[in-house]
Amino acid sequence: xxxxxxxxxxxxxxxxxxxxxxxxxxxxxxxxxxxxxxxxxxxxxxxxxxxxxxxxxxxxxxxxxxxxxxxxxxxxxxxxxxxxxxxxxxxxxxxxxxxxxx
Numbered sequence: 001x002x003x004x005x006x007x008x009x010x011x012x013x014x015x016x017x018x019x020x021x022x023x024x025x026x027x028x029x030x031x032x033x034x035x036x037x038x039x040x041x042x043x044x045x046x047x048x049x050x051x052x053x054x055x056x057x058x059x060x061x062x063x064x065x066x067x068x069x070x071x072x073x074x075x076x077x078x079x080x081x082x083x084x085x086x087x088x089x090x091x092x093x094x095x096x097x098x099x100x101x102x
Contacts, residue, residue: 006054007091010047011083012088014043014047014050014085014087018039019039043086047084048077048085052078055077057076060073
């Protein structure tokens, strides 16, 4: 379950660094201001790339947590990467909803 902590950290880093590195371009250059919506796609791309690079798959981890037979897959890594790209608050909501034993 330590991997979930690393996924949280990756989500936080992606969200923070995309805002820090790319947001000033959209704020300072008037020609780019109408295209600020593209920041979410930059974050999604970085999140997906990071999850593929490290092999993070929340569906696989959830399957292991619930003793279900779920294989590590590219689709799971893609969905995890999109969640990471959404940010740490989104990943926290996702994990707190599905990784709680009742």
